[in-house]
Amino acid sequence: MPAFDVDLTIAVHSATRPIARAVTSVIDRNRARIRVNVVAHNIDPEIIRANLGDLAEHPDVRLLELHDGVRSPANPMNFGLAHSQAPFVSVMGSDDELEPGAVDSWLALQAETGASTVIARIRIVGRSNDPYPPVRNGRRTRDLDPRKDRLAYRSAPLGLVDRRRFPSLRFTEGLPSGEDLAYSATLWFTGEHIAYDLTGPAYVVNDDADDRVTFSARSVSEDFAFLDAIEATEWFPRLARRARSALLIKVLRVHFFDAVLARMRSEPGLLAHRDDLVDVVARAERLAPGVTALLARVDRDVIDELRSDAPDEARILHLLDARWNYRTVGALVTRNPFLVAHRQAPLRTLFAGMRAMTAG
Numbered sequence: 001m002p003a004f005d006v007d008l009t010i011a012v013h014s015a016t017r018p019i020a021r022a023v024t025s026v027i028d029r030n031r032a033r034i035r036v037n038v039v040a041h042n043i044d045p046e047i048i049r050a051n052l053g054d055l056a057e058h059p060d061v062r063l064l065e066l067h068d069g070v071r072s073p074a075n076p077m078n079f080g081l082a083h084s085q086a087p088f089v090s091v092m093g094s095d096d097e098l099e100p101g102a103v104d105s106w107l108a109l110q111a112e113t114g115a116s117t118v119i120a121r122i123r124i125v126g127r128s129n130d131p132y133p134p135v136r137n138g139r140r141t142r143d144l145d146p147r148k149d150r151l152a153y154r155s156a157p158l159g160l161v162d163r164r165r166f167p168s169l170r171f172t173e174g175l176p177s178g179e180d181l182a183y184s185a186t187l188w189f190t191g192e193h194i195a196y197d198l199t200g201p202a203y204v205v206n207d208d209a210d211d212r213v214t215f216s217a218r219s220v221s222e223d224f225a226f227l228d229a230i231e232a233t234e235w236f237p238r239l240a241r242r243a244r245s246a247l248l249i250k251v252l253r254v255h256f257f258d259a260v261l262a263r264m265r266s267e268p269g270l271l272a273h274r275d276d277l278v279d280v281v282a283r284a285e286r287l288a289p290g291v292t293a294l295l296a297r298v299d300r301d302v303i304d305e306l307r308s309d310a311p312d313e314a315r316i317l318h319l320l321d322a323r324w325n326y327r328t329v330g331a332l333v334t335r336n337p338f339l340v341a342h343r344q345a346p347l348r349t350l351f352a353g354m355r356a357m358t359a360g
Helices: 019-027 045-057 074-082 102-113 181-190 226-231 241-264 270-287 297-307 313-322 346-357
Strands: 006-012 034-041 061-066 088-092 117-120 122-124 159-162 195-197 203-205
Touching: 006 019, 006 074, 006 102, 019 034, 019 045, 034 045, 034 074, 045 061, 061 074, 074 088, 088 102, 102 117, 102 159, 102 195, 181 226, 181 241, 226 270, 241 270, 241 297, 241 313, 270 297, 270 313, 297 313
Parallel strands: 006 034, 006 088, 034 061, 117 195, 122 203
Antiparallel strands: 088 159, 117 159
């Protein structure tokens, strides 16, 4: 028998992160045998040891040290995964915490379903449940389907992963962002009996860190380098067209429009990045033909304006604001009336997400 049921990795790179809070929520609030691997990343481990206090001597806490000079969350997470030996692995942010019994609940659900991955319910402090993934009817919890349950909307692989099923799966290193996207997509599109602990104890996302990294100027190609990692997987070329659409519609709806807004707020401005942004849309269409037809009318308007000979930045900004107004037709329906009720179109996706937000 393995010494632990779960190896849980927490990477920490700063002396100000409340690492003791995170570790305590794992060690003191679960009955399962859990080893917490705290990876001191590019920081003196003695600083982290001091912040852990008595927890540093706990037999279920292991302090690992990684000095690679790389400012990336992928490297320390992979370091922890490489040192994991338990049947199941999990990852956690250093400023987050778990509600009592969260890991116990994940393990119980896995034992019941045989899930290769158990998705954690996420509660955001001061708000409600995270709406992602917007599973069928907002309530589906067993034998999830990556397409029907829109699993690609959950980028962060928070919860429980069967290490025996994914012994070599790692986060994508060398990316400025999106290092978890190929990792999580692999879980969704190659996993089995995926389960969602929708009503169980939550993974709690705190927002009290004072050293978060803000957006820094980078190229559009850097922002979407995670697509290279996804395309390079052995499973992606075999995906059916509808499955590709389920993945790429999320990339457009979430990542693309965020990238457009970020360029409007940075130097040298949106127009300097226009061609690269248009290329992202073209790439999405190449990988999943017809995927843009599943976007809301206002989203299509943004793309049309970007493609025009003289894009109007003021109009684009207005449209980006309008896409969040879910009481309007433009934000809820597709241009093609026959696609309004499509599973990946905004109406059903948003309805499912709203129901998921009130679960638990």
